[in-house]
C-alpha cells in the first residue's frame with residue numbers, strides 16, 4: 001500500500017475518535033469578575049436547589065462560566081482563601097472543567113482556565129447520556145501531593161476530607177445554579193481511571209466526583 005494511502009486511512013481512523021486531540025490546541029480562557037449584589041436571596045436559592053438531568057447543548061456564557069467557577073471555589077478574601085472551606089487551608093481539591101473543545105484546570109489566582117488537553121473528553125466524564133452533550137462538566141480532583149510537610153494523614157482520612165471539600169464546592173455550584181436558573185447534577189459516576197489517564201493525572205491525584213452544568217433544556 002502506498003504511504004499516502006496509509007496516511008489517509010490513519011487520518012480517517014483518528015478523525016472518528018471522540019478523544020483525539022484537535023488540530024488547534026485550546027488556549028487559556030480569561031475569566032470575568034463575578035457580579036456583585038446580584039442573584040436570588042440565599043433562602044430562595046435553597047428553596048430552588050435541585051438536581052436536573054436535562055441540559056441544553058448551548059455553551060454557557062462567559063459571565064455564567066466565570067461566576068460558576070468563582071462560586072465553586074474562587075478566591076473571596078485578600079489572603080487567597082476560597083468560597084469553599086478546605087482542611088488546614090491546603091486547598092487540595094482542584095476543579096477540572098470539561099468543555100466540548102478541551103479540558104481546563106481552574107486557576108483561581110489568575111482567574112483563568114488553563115488548558116490541560118485539547119479535544120472532546122465528555123465521553124470519559126460520565127456514563128449518563130446527558131454528560132456527552134452538556135456544555136460543562138466539572139471534575140473535582142483531590143491532590144494528595146499537597147500534604148507533603150508535617151503529619152500526613154492516612155489515605156482513608158485524605159479521601160474523607162477530599163469528599164467533604166468536594167461536597168462544599170458542589171453545594172456552592174448547586175446554589176449558584178439555583179440562583180441563576182441553571183441546571184446541574186452532582187455525579188459519582190465518572191470513568192475515573194480512563195479520565196485520569198487522559199488528563200495525565202499523577203498517582204497523588206484522585207478524582208472525587210463530577211458535576212454537570214448547563215442551561216435547562
Ligand SMILES: Cc1cc2nc3c(=O)[nH]c(=O)nc-3n(C[C@H](O)[C@H](O)[C@H](O)COP(=O)(O)O)c2cc1C
Nearest residue numbers: 049050051052053126128185186187188189190209
Ligand atoms: C454522592 C452523590 C453521588 C451522586 N451521583 C449521581 C450520579 O452519578 N448520577 C446522577 O444522575 N445523580 C447523582 N446524584 C444526585 C442524586 O441522585 C440526587 O441528589 C438525589 O436524587 C436527590 O435529588 P435532589 O438533588 O434534586 O434533591 C448523586 C448525589 C450524591 C450526593
